[in-house]
Amino acid sequence: MNALTSRAFLAPIIAVLVFLCLWELLVWANNWPNYVMASPSDLPPAYAKYWELFIVMGWQTLWRTVVGLILAVIVGVLIGMVMGFSRIMRDALYPLLVGFNAIPKATVVPIVALLFVGQHDFNTVLIAFMISFFPIAVSVSIGLSTLEPEYRDILRALGASNMTIFRKIALPKTLPEFFGALKVAVTLAFIGTNLMEIVSPHGRGLGALFDSGKTNSDYPLMFAVLIALAFLGIVLYYIVVWLERTFAGWADRQV
Amino acid sequence: MALIEIKGVTHAYKTASGPLPVLNDLNISVPEGGFTAVVGPSGCGKSTLTRLIAGLMKPDTGTVMLHGKPVTGPRATVGMAFQNPVLLEWRTILQNVLLPLEIVQTKLTRAEQQDRARHLLSLVGLSGFEDKRPSELSGGMRQRASLCRALIHQPEVLILDEPFGALDAFTREDLWQTMHKVKEKEPFTGVLITHDLRESIFLADQVVVLSGRPATTQYVLDVQAEGPRDLDHLYTAKSADQLATLRHQIAVAQGRASEGDAA
Numbered sequence A: 001m002n003a004l005t006s007r008a009f010l011a012p013i014i015a016v017l018v019f020l021c022l023w024e025l026l027v028w029a030n031n032w033p034n035y036v037m038a039s040p041s042d043l044p045p046a047y048a049k050y051w052e053l054f055i056v057m058g059w060q061t062l063w064r065t066v067v068g069l070i071l072a073v074i075v076g077v078l079i080g081m082v083m084g085f086s087r088i089m090r091d092a093l094y095p096l097l098v099g100f101n102a103i104p105k106a107t108v109v110p111i112v113a114l115l116f117v118g119q120h121d122f123n124t125v126l127i128a129f130m131i132s133f134f135p136i137a138v139s140v141s142i143g144l145s146t147l148e149p150e151y152r153d154i155l156r157a158l159g160a161s162n163m164t165i166f167r168k169i170a171l172p173k174t175l176p177e178f179f180g181a182l183k184v185a186v187t188l189a190f191i192g193t194n195l196m197e198i199v200s201p202h203g204r205g206l207g208a209l210f211d212s213g214k215t216n217s218d219y220p221l222m223f224a225v226l227i228a229l230a231f232l233g234i235v236l237y238y239i240v241v242w243l244e245r246t247f248a249g250w251a252d253r254q255v
Numbered sequence B: 001m002a003l004i005e006i007k008g009v010t011h012a013y014k015t016a017s018g019p020l021p022v023l024n025d026l027n028i029s030v031p032e033g034g035f036t037a038v039v040g041p042s043g044c045g046k047s048t049l050t051r052l053i054a055g056l057m058k059p060d061t062g063t064v065m066l067h068g069k070p071v072t073g074p075r076a077t078v079g080m081a082f083q084n085p086v087l088l089e090w091r092t093i094l095q096n097v098l099l100p101l102e103i104v105q106t107k108l109t110r111a112e113q114q115d116r117a118r119h120l121l122s123l124v125g126l127s128g129f130e131d132k133r134p135s136e137l138s139g140g141m142r143q144r145a146s147l148c149r150a151l152i153h154q155p156e157v158l159i160l161d162e163p164f165g166a167l168d169a170f171t172r173e174d175l176w177q178t179m180h181k182v183k184e185k186e187p188f189t190g191v192l193i194t195h196d197l198r199e200s201i202f203l204a205d206q207v208v209v210l211s212g213r214p215a216t217t218q219y220v221l222d223v224q225a226e227g228p229r230d231l232d233h234l235y236t237a238k239s240a241d242q243l244a245t246l247r248h249q250i251a252v253a254q255g256r257a258s259e260g261d262a263a
């Protein structure tokens, strides 16, 4: 491991440790009891006590978020393609999309929960999807519609079909924007999953664990859930970063 | 018979504020192996003309003919290069040059395609840069690569839309020489859009001056030179005369002088 990569690993770890110390210090200095704010030292016991629940619930949160994200990618890319290639569709769909995105998803959660009563997995995936497809659709549509006409013309002048132009030029050229949007979408999808898990009764997932911590006044548990969520979010985010390096690394001029 | 024959071409763009006439009764004829430069005021419709020749658009009236047959759509016998080299950043230079062969039918094997691409790259002085990415090349080098891409499928017609417009004077003159070398080794019939009058008489054998929008053929200059020439060519008395004539014609096209004024 050379100096650069060790710095890339060490720097964030040190930052996290400093953050935890400051947190511990803050709680200790103010002499806050657990029901005001738990401190980092309260967390290991919480994890030790509920580790089985954390694994089961964490997995539930994770897979539903990922399925929601995959749906968001598929639908978002399709909508983005339609809007990117057709001016009319862009004009027609934009207000609709913006309006839809402006609705706070917290208000949609109870509606969806009532609409599909009992289908907990489906509801959760649906909310994760709804909250995260927008940036993907917008980025793909902008990427495609701002493609300089010359890029299209070099292939079109040779008689290439629109599909070929899309595959060989438009799609790869949009990848950097797409991954930028996917990073935003990952965190949004987590928020969506957890909204549903917290709100719907008899829930599953880390959101439900948080809710049970609340009802039982187990404050360290609540904070432990938050940290677990942050951890999962970071993991997913870096998976996207890795995909970006693999498929759109050429866009990174720093290397 | 001329290879490219543009007859009575009139074209207007449909815009939000009504039709915008761009070309009006345009006539240009380029013989096989000829090299025609087109100059004219900015925005007069030169790029529009290249799109019509390439078959990317159809004129409202009039015809564009290649080998006496009307152009009805894109055809694989055309190569294009623009002011913007539009290289694909995720491909190496060699892969960029090979791109047209992924669209156009070719009898060449993979190895032969690569050999041809390498040969073209060495012709324009890019040997050793085959595996570099476009972002690692200078503007002039990118433009050279873009030229190779336009030529890889041995097009009959090469359309160049201000390919040297964004380059500094030295690089540009260097590329002019390269153009002559390339045309000798890889014969084509060329149409060059430019706003550099020296470039037009240095590279072309015929210069067409377009009037302001809507553009019509205002003046045609026979350069009276063919094939490679060196930079001294630009400093002969004949060239000075031709440049003065062209400058005057541009002034007329811009409405700054009238046809009757002395050049």
Ligand SMILES: Nc1ncnc2c1ncn2[C@@H]1O[C@H](COP(=O)(O)OP(=O)(O)OP(=O)(O)O)[C@@H](O)[C@H]1O
Residues within 6 Å of the ligand: B013, B014, B015, B020, B022, B041, B042, B043, B044, B045, B046, B047, B048, B049, B213
């Ligand atoms: N797709 C289009 N839709 C509407 N108007 C267009 C379109 N393309 C070009 N025009 C207009 O047609 C006119 C001619 O454009 P064109 O690009 O052919 O000019 P040009 O001679 O190449 O200009 P320049 O020297 O600046 O490159 C311009 O006024 C331009 O605004």
Ligand SMILES: [Mg+2]
Residues within 6 Å of the ligand: B046, B047, B048, B161
């Ligand atoms: Mg132009």
